[in-house]
Amino acid sequence: MASIKDIAKQAGVSISTVSYALNGSDKVTKETAAKILQIAEELHYVPHAAARLLKKRQSNLIGIFLTDFSGNFYGDLLQGVKEYLSGKGYDLLVCSGEKSRRLIPERMIDGAIVLDVTFSDKELLQYAGKGHKTVVLDRELAHPNVNQVLLDNKAGATLAMEYLLEQGHDKIYAVTGPVGSYDAKQRLRAVRQVAERAPHARVVELPGNFSRASGEAAARAISEDYDRPAAVFCLNDEMAVGAYRYFTTHTDLKIGKHIHLIGFDNIELAQFARPRLATIDYSMRKWGAIASEQLLKMIAGQPVEAERIYVSLIQGESVDSLRSVE
Structure with missing residues (x-):
């Protein structure tokens, strides 16, 4: 792979002159810059990203974990993250896994957006203490280099529960x-x-992990326990x-009649369910855009x-009043 030194040798100029030309500096004449750029193209020169970062202290890359x-x-x-960052001249790296976190201390990214439960608060605060800027979407941390953009989870779950209670449901999974x-x-x-x-309502908590499979497992347990119409609040869609x-393919229980189901997130797939799935809605694109805006600030x-x-x-229609149930 060609280096700046190779370009300088072929062009008959100093390494610093090549560096100026490659970075668009006006310290070299247009003719010299054109000659250097032509040689760089012929040698298939690729700038060294790490070296450029050390010099500029900026990558124009944001990582979301x-x-x-x-x-x-x-x-x-x-x-939402990508659209906002693109408009501000930044690119996005989507990361998952422990090894990808080294991008932060190695300063290969200018900042991080974190929605990753495997990150510990201690680790994030250590990065923040060294000057790394982070926006978290899944926790509350007090540090000048950390800001949070959080869903109003309390309001959403309250809306869902009160809606079920208003329909007369007193047994809620x-x-x-x-x-x-x-x-x-x-x-x-x-x-x-x-x-x-x-106090008249009975809530039965069933374990889940936000996966479709865990929703099916919960439905199986509910169907085995079924003795009368019941409401089910899944904490995500x-x-x-x-x-x-599970209810529609493995049981005779009808959604909206025997089982009154509500979710949280209003994902696209849930919008096609018939009867329409009741859910808690918010703008995910807005969430991503605001997180990006805060981080760049x-x-x-x-x-x-x-x-x-x-x-x-x-x-x-997946939730109906008990008064409508035959």
């Missing part, structure tokens, strides 16, 4: 999420708080889709405040 890429959740979120998930913990806490205010599929040294993404209830 995700626990995994499963399900339908991440598409719109990533699109809550399919939970991963143990370490901030969103799952916040939603479950709200479920319990609403239940405490409605992936699990709701799994439960929906931090990188530029501008003040930022914690942001919250607000939610709303979508009333679907």
Whole structure:
């Protein structure tokens, strides 16, 4: 692979002159710069990214760190991040796995957006203490170099529970999420708080992990326990889709009649379910865009405040009033 030294030798100029030309400096004449660029092209010269980073202290790359890429959740979120960053001259790296985290201390990225439960708070605070800018989407951390853009999980879960109670449902299955998930913990806490205010209601918690398979497993347990119409609140739509599929393919229980099902996230797949899945909606693209905006402000040294993404209830035919049940 050709180096700057090779170009300088063939052009008969110094290494510093080649460097100036390659970086568009006006310290060399147009004629000399054109000659150097022509030689660089002929030698198939590729700039060394790490060396360029050391010089410029800026990569114009932002990394987003995700626990995994499963399900339908991440598409719109990533699109929102990408669209905003592209408009500001930045590119996006999507990362998952422990080894990818070295991009942060090695300063191969200018900042990080984190939605990854495998990152510990301690690790993120260590990076922040060394000046690395981070926006977190899945936890609350107090540090000048860390900001948070969080979903209003409490409001969403409260809306879902109150909607079920308003329809007259007093037996509610809550399919939970991963143990370490901030969103799952916040939603479950709200479920319990609403239940405490409605002593006539009985809430049965079933384990889940935000996957479709765990929704199917919960549906199997509910069908075996079924004795009368019941409501099911899956703490995300992936699990709701799994439960929906199990009830409709493995049982005679009808969605909207025997089982009254509501999810959280309003993913695209859930929108095609018939009867329409009731769910909690918010803009994933907006979530990604706001996170990106906040991170670039931090990188530029501008003040930022914690942001919250607000939610709303979508009333679907998968939930009906008990008064309508035959």
